[in-house]
Amino acid sequence: MLDSAGFKRQRFADLITDMEVKAKEAYGDDVNTSERSVLGILLRVVAWFLAYLWSNAEDVYNSGYKDTAEGVSLDRLGPYVGIERRGADYAAVQLRVTGTPLKIVPAGWRAATETGVYFETTDEVTIPAGGHVLASARAVSAGLAGNTGAGTITIPANPDPDITAVTNPAAASGGRERETDFELRQRWDLSVASGGASTLDSLRAGLLDTPGVRAAIVAENYTMQPVAGRPAKSIEAYVLGGADADIGQTLLGKKAAGIEPYGSVSVQVLDEGGFAHTMRFSRATEVPIRIRLTLAVNNRYPAGGDGDIISAAIRYIGGEDSDGQLFTGLNMGESVKVSQLIGSVLSIAGVTDVQVQLSRNNGASWTGSNLTLAAQEVAQTSYQWIEVTRP
Structure with missing residues (x-):
């Protein structure tokens, strides 16, 4: 009823x-x-x-409510507040192609890993006299599978006698799966002001809705004197993730006219009339959080429980999981609370107790207390920085 x-x-x-x-x-x-x-x-x-x-x-x-709608029903609610579900993204990488000088490597040339993950070049390049050239490439299929490690893309998929070798000096990154219902709801909660403009809340919401941005805050100086290095009547956005051009375009569309954007990163963007504007912002300071977890478990603890524990900690704090998935986690300036981390770990079946030690200085010192961050800092962790032990 x-x-x-x-x-x-x-x-x-x-x-x-x-x-x-x-x-x-x-x-x-x-x-x-x-x-x-x-x-x-x-x-x-x-x-x-x-x-x-x-x-x-x-x-x-x-299906008519954000917190209970699922799948397509949730997708259809998003446009009412100006957001859409993010689709799967393609991993990008730089390929080092070795071959005969003056050989043209066409756009669409493919290379693969031994596990069958294919990449194709996005632009045509020519091998110079040195015998090798860097070519931009992206995964053929979207998703996490494209986030392969350095030196794993070694098989030319289009055999050519003038191309003798290929590799990727750095890991491929940027691939992600389609945004889940949970992730979309989280972003919805952070983007409720995105429909407006010229306010700090709407500017922050617009930045959070920018592709690749995982955290953002906006500081303002509304006085006629410089404050904390910011010029009079200016704003400074601190942003984690996202491309410079996309962030600059968001700033242009959301900031008030006549207000100077300030920061250490500068980018030129065009307005609808084709006129260039210089947008500035600052990158957030990432604070690497290392974690030691000592567990007490019972016979309900699963075989892959350690991986589940690590994933739960990353989901809470934010950072990169072992499959290359990036999680937003804590907001910028938000403290790392031991009690909430314990709650995330205890949600895994079979865990009866946990002791937590945290470090923000690469393991030089450890603490069992909360970690307080400055307004422009954001906590980030990684599967490589989390140690799980069971006595």
Whole structure:
């Protein structure tokens, strides 16, 4: 039923009870409605289908709300607040192609890893006299599989006698899976002001909605004197992640006219009239968080439990998991709270107790207390920085 408290669906047991009461009203109190009676069987068959319809009705009701909608229903709610689900991204990498000088490596030339992950060049390049050239490439398929390590892309997929070798000096990065419902809801909560402009909240929301941006804050100087290095009547955005050009375009579209953007990064962007503007911002200071977790577990602890523990810690703090997935985690300036980290770890089956040690200076010193960060700092961790031990 639907009332002031919301929608409450009738479950199978509720329907059977109501139908038995109605049957006795119609046929008398002595009518047999047990599970093995003809009438009882008929009532239960009908109740099963009615329960299915009630379940569908509940799903329809829930599809209209951000916290309960799922899948496509959630996608269709996003545009009402100006956000869309982010699709899977392609990993990008620089390939070092070795071969005959003056050989042209066309756009679309492919190389692969031994595990069958293919990359293709995005631009045409020519091998110079030195015999090798760097070519920009991206994964053929979107997703985490494209985040391969350095030196793993070594197989030319298009054999050519003038191309003798290929490798990637640095790891491929940027590949990610399609944004999950949970991630979309998190970004929704942080982007509620994105429909406006010229306010600090709308500017921050716009930055958070910029592709690749994982955290952002905006500071302002509304006085006529320099404050903390910021010129009079200026703003300074601190941003983690994202491309410079995309961030600059967001600043141009969201900041108030006549307000100077200040920061250590400068980028030229065009307005709708084709005029160039210089947008400035600063990169957030990433604070690497190393973690030591000492666990007490029981026989419910899964075989891959250590990996689940590490993933849970990364989801809370933010950073890169072992599969290359990047998680936003804590907001900029937000402290790392030991109690919340413990809660994330205890959510894994079989963990009965946990002791936490944290370090923000590459392991020079450790503490079991909360870590406080400055407004422009953001905590980040990595699967390589988390140590899990079980006595």
